Amino acid sequence: MSTTPDLLNPVPPEQARLILGSTSRYRRELLQRLHLPFAVCAPEVDETPMPGEPPAALARRLALAKARAVAARFPQALVIGSDQVADLDGQPIGKPGTHEKAVAQLSAMRGRTVVFQTALAVVCQSSGYEAQDLAPVSVRFRSLSDAEIEHYLRTEQPYDCAGSAKSEGLGIALLDAIDSDDPTALIGLPLIRVARMLREGGLNALSAAGAA
Template sequence: MNPPALVLASTSPYRRVLLERLGLPFATAAPDVDERRHPDEPPERLVRRLAEAKARAVAVNHPEALIIGSDQVACLDDAILGKPGDQATAIAQLERASGRCVVFQTGLCVLDARRGQAHTLVEPFRVHFRTLTRARILGYLERERPYDCAGSFKSEGLGIALFERLEGDDPTALIGLPLIRLIPLLESSGLDPLGA
């Protein structure tokens, strides 16, 4: 039996580049999902729910595919730091994160649309920030402009200069798609990146 087509339920360029690392052919599709948080919804539940909702939304147009959904939030204390969208919000986020630990929760879903069977998980990753001066924050934002990134930085770029240390099992989770956790889910569905 031929393995199913692979579809990434995301238009994120960061997730696309990550998935390209595996060398498997795939398509991308934009999921039409309401991403608002439910009242009192814990971050872990939010990202798990949205990852699966994105995969199921794309399955409507790809009923024979294996679909990857993912969602991520950055958490500081009990607050979720979203994508800043502009410089003022990014400054506020980075000032708040200065000298502290931000926890990224990344939800992952692999949905076999043929069977309607979904496997979901949440991968945490901790970012310990250096103490950041306003001048350093402004210098960073001017150079990288990470306004479409949760937490206001790109760890795969100059954002690495903002950190004291990183803590987690899957460094790709921080960018938005935990490949180490994804690979066994793909293998169990007949897609092996190593072709073994």
């Protein structure tokens, strides 16, 4: 398992009370908003969907698998695992990886409503704490022209984002509406749920000592 210290809170995983089990820079940047020291560890989980696995079930399974994988190595820490799968009529849409695949994804989603299934899990092996939740985000895409799709992709190059769009950037211009009860879920980490689960697990972001 590879490990990467957080740039603002460089905590060695062996000493960390909190670990983000993800290589996503978007999730790392979001977690920094809670002002808690944390380490970052790659969970190295196989993300291949099971045959016929619904997007929400896939996201839930992977989020928990990531948290458990890192918690097994660092049993004293609270470990956050998260995964996001775009859901178009029950079909999973992942990260495009290439320009061509991103064009195909946005073309399929224009004028449609896509549910971004953002799953979260928090695990501490030593205490036995384990919780998970799903933060679905309903996103309605505009009826985009081919030229708009091309301009957006060339400008922002969101090839590492599920659904080929960054709502926190120019991608907001692709959309007609966003419906969510956890504002950061669409970016990749639902912080309302994260803060709640950490409190339940004994770590309070609003306590100077971090104790719940």
